[in-house]
Amino acid sequence: MAPASVRIGNASGFYGDRITAVHEMLEGGRLDYLTGDYLAELTMLILGKDRMKDQSLGYAKTFLRQMETGLGLAVDKGVKVVVNAGGLNPHGLAVALRQLAAKVSVDAQIAFVNGDDIAPRAAELGLGTPITANAYLGGFGIKAALDRGADVVVTGRVTDASLTVGAAASAFGWGYDDLDAVAGAIVAGHVIECGTQATGGNYSFFREVPMDRPLGFPVAEVAADGTSVITKHDGTGGAVTVGTVTAQLLYEIQGPRYYNPDATALLDTVELAQVGDDRVAITGVRGEAPPKDLKVSLNHLAGVRNEVDVVITGLDVDAKAELFRAQFEAALPSAPAELTWELSRIDRADADTQEKASAVLRCVARDPDPKVVGRPFSATAVELALASFPGFTLTSPPGNGSPYGVFEPGYVDAGLVEHLVNQPDGVSVVIEPSPLRTEPIRDVSVPDSGPVADRGATRRAPIGEVVGARSGDKGGSANIGVWARGDDEYAWLDETLSVAKLKELLPETADLTVHRYRLPKMKALNFVIEGVLGRGVAENVRFDPQAKGLGEWLRSRVVDVPVRFGSPD
Known part of the structure; x- marks a missing residue:
């Protein structure tokens, strides 16, 4: 018999979030599931560079550290752990977790979800030759793993909300046709995916939020119909209000339709209500069929980036900046493919400290050839130290530059991506995509809403x-x-x-x-x-x-x- 609701907590909003959060969430109150979001567009590039150096890497190593004490605690408390920390190598993370479980004598059933990595097929799918290409999978692979008894499920690139969707779908036995319920879980997942941003972090009205203790990570109490209450563990810092939840719902969205692989959540149907201290109810969410294509995260190495930050102090800031720019560009041995300048006028007149009297002129260079923006670029700036404007100094010694990448989204038919679940017993299962997939309805933007009414003075x-x-x-x-x-x-x-x-x-x-x-x-x-x-x-x-x-x-x-x-x- 399905429970009336389940408590799904989140302990990570990004790769590098508070390392103690997993332990805090497991010890701080009752949970049925604990999720963690470790992936972002930049993270995939970072993991891609890791994997280029060592094929055994490519996953979020901090999660493995968190499980050294968290794995046994989760199993003892009956909390299922669902994370996307597998990154580009969920199999490698699963193997490392199994080795860890044996080392700490914890009987944990570990599954992993993959199939998202389509880099070897990128060219044939019309996606070029990126260093990483990962399709955003949905939550039903997670559901299959949990249904089979997994204690820990690690994934590659699923959508952030899919961690919550998979947990809730397993708890309540949802199918692809439960569009409203799935959409409700997508919204709840979007609220908790960024951790403490739902409990007062990065909040415009931060003075209203108790900040005397570390902010608590969020919990979504998801019901069988997909409605939810967002809360946090008692005694933790921060606040859960209609405002903090609204702020997170507006984070990194586009139109009213929030596309996910399992359903499209209609954000303009979301209703929020404060139903208690640190308790916000989310109701009314409607869902539509998911789009037929999966979004793909594509990362390409684009070249080398270098920069010079010059400090300009006192009078004639603009003229000094113009002089250095002209001298520097004339002296460069080779012109970089891209050269951008930005003068930050953080100085003020008649300042009482030198720092307050100073502006910063930044020059950023990018080029496919490291020789163009490496040592010759840096040396050119240094050589002008005694030959340019009065008071010339640099914020730090210029370096050799560093590789940089570029992200772009791609799209591929869901039927061309093999969504795989490797179960704790070693059985590999293919998750068929939703049969409800359709061409997405595109939201129409509205440039204005008509004339402004007279509201007095x-x-x-x-x-x-x-x-x-x-x-x-x-x-x-x-x-x-x-x-x-x-x-x-x-x-x-x-x-x-x-x-x-x-x-x-x-x-x-x-x-x-x-x-x-x-x-x-x-x-x-x-x-x-x-x-x-x-x-x-x-x-x-x-x-x-x-x-x-x-x-x-x-x-x-x-x-x-x-x-x-x-x-x-």
Whole structure:
């Protein structure tokens, strides 16, 4: 008999998250499942480089360290562990876990999910010759492993939400036709996948969140119908509120349709309600059939990147920057394929410390040939040390540069990817894709919502006094989710923040394609800005390559705010 609900906790939002979180989650309260998300677009490139050096690597080594004490604890407490820490080598991680289990005398049944790695077939599938190519799999392979009695399931590249979907689908016996329930689990999984971002981390209104203790990691209490309550263990830091959950729901999304391999969750059907201290209910989620194609994460090595950071102090900053740039470019032995300059005017007039009187001029070079942007590039900057503007200094000695990669998404028919589960008993099972797959419905962006109603007197103030924001990267694009906390404030936000207004407030986006989507039930708008991050985080074209601060920049911009909204304390 299926339980009324299951408690699914998450102990990792990225590769490098708090190492003690697994132990904290297992000891801190009751759980049925513990998930961990270790993968991101950049992580796949990092693991790809690891595997190029040693074919036995390619997985998240920190998870293995966490299991040294966590494996026995999980088995003793009856908690099933589901993680994507397998990265590019889930088989290798499973073998290492079995060796660890024998070493610590723990009887743990370990399964792994693979088939996502399609790099050997990338060219024949029309995806070029990347160093990594991984299709995003769904949660039903995880379900099969748990159904067969696995205590630990490690996967390669599944979608972040699939960890929760697999656990819930196993607990309740869902099938592909349970679209609304699966969609509900997708939404719950999206909320908890980034760990403490759901409990007050990276939250616009952070002053409202108890930060005196380490933030607790989130727990989703998922019911048989796919509804859920987001919470955390008692006594842990942070908070779970409608606001913190809304912020995470808006993270790294596009339109109202949130595509996953097992269902498409309709984010504009999500309803949130505070149902207790640190308890937010998610209801009303509807699901559609999943798209017929799987998304593929493609990483290519693109060349070598090097940079020089020059400190400019005192008077005539612009003129000094122009002089160094002209001297440096004229002296370079070879012109790099890409050379970008950025002058950060962090200096101030009549400063009382030298640091406050200084600006930073950054030059970034990229080229396929390491000789072009390696030692000759660095030496050119050093040789100008006594021959350029007064006060010349560097933040650090220039280096030889480092390889960089670029991410791009690809798509492949789900029927061409073999979704495999290697069960604890050694039996390998093929997971057939959902028969409901169809051509996805594309959401239409709405550039504005009509004229702004008269709300009386206004004052000039940062828009962030009224709204929160959460931003993040999606390949070379970025999203900014913006939400209000009241109906009147949302109506004003919806009318005020058009695509044109966003471009006015964020001039760096003026020449880029921007999509605007409405999510009225969450009192939110979502903007997707194409190309603002170049070719992705690994290319590092901006000082904030993952667009983490883009939303906070928007909140700092000044607009006409109705006086009746009041002002912050």
